[in-house]
Amino acid sequence: MKITLAILASLLLCISCKNPKSEEISSENEETVATEELCFRNEYSFPDSTENIDVLNLDLHIKGDSVTGNYNWLPALKDQRHGTLEGTIENKTITATYRYMQEGIEETAEITIVLKDDKAIITGDNPNSGLDTEVAKIQCNVD
Numbered sequence: 838m839k840i841t842l843a844i845l846a847s848l849l850l851c852i853s854c855k856n857p858k859s860e861e862i863s864s865e866n867e868e869t870v871a872t873e874e875l876c877f878r879n880e881y882s883f884p885d886s887t888e889n890i891d892v893l894n895l896d897l898h899i900k901g902d903s904v905t906g907n908y909n910w911l912p913a914l915k916d917q918r919h920g921t922l923e924g925t926i927e928n929k930t931i932t933a934t935y936r937y938m939q940e941g942i943e944e945t946a947e948i949t950i951v952l953k954d955d956k957a958i959i960t961g962d963n964p965n966s967g968l969d970t971e972v973a974k975i976q977c978n979v980d
Contacts, residue, residue: 873899877957877972889913895950895957895972897931904931908948908959910967916940922948929953935961935968 877895891913897906904926910918920937931950936943947962954974961968 870901874977876975876977878975879972893972902926
């Protein structure tokens, strides 16, 4: 009887244990997807003021063919535009949905970002939106 209980307890213990190898494999597979951080920034100084600087920045996080990021226009003396983007990349061209807030209004636009060695070229689906520009590539801040 003691042997039967010991065998039964051993079987229950084995059944209740998870297979840690399968978890390791799935996390290893996730890590093999290429990831990249890219940063772009333009600064426009006022000719008569060193304190006032308009800033345009674009930060991208690319994982495989998925892209997320932030695209912000931060003028010193006007209402700013803060937004996030989400999309895909193929052949250094990103197609994304850009959601932003400006002057208290939420807007959505479809944008295309062409990545070059030294800049990003951004075009929006509406030429009057003010989204079209080129932004210089910079070194990302590593925390």
